[in-house]
Amino acid sequence: MAQSLVDIDRPLDEATRALLSSPPEPAGMSGAAIALFCVAGLFALGGVRGLLADDGGSSDNAYQAGRAVGPFFFTAILVGVALAVNAVAQRRRRAAQQGQAAPTRAQWEQHRRVWRAAWLCRRCQVAFFPAASLRPDFPASPAIPVEQFPLWVATTAERAFGPTAPPLPH
Structure with a gap:
């Protein structure tokens, strides 16, 4: 029985x-840490502007000292809070990924490059890599069932860009 084009081009289900x-x-x-660092930077710029501005020196010394040091003191507090917020967020991410090895940035870029090279046959529900899709000497892959695709991407990235892989042409 032939499938109509409407059936073939239907949206993918959530699991797929x-x-x-x-x-x-x-x-x-x-x-949140980025936002706090930005606000701290603005306060630091305001402090520098205050140091460079000349108000005539008519105020008392305590006021002048507060005006000169205050923005930098507040900047230091914001930076400390931002570092603490970032540390808590990192701890939560590590706890959420317990048991899973977090990829490095280089590994993620390799996985992403392999993922982008893959093609999907929606009718057959399989993925594949055309010949020379990752590098000139890279062979075409067999049809990969969608269920095995994430593992295939990780394995292919290791083989294509790992330490035993031939160097990529520039």
């Missing part, structure tokens, strides 16, 4: 979409 999704990027700095 999850198996075919891009490898997750390694966690960087938390968004």
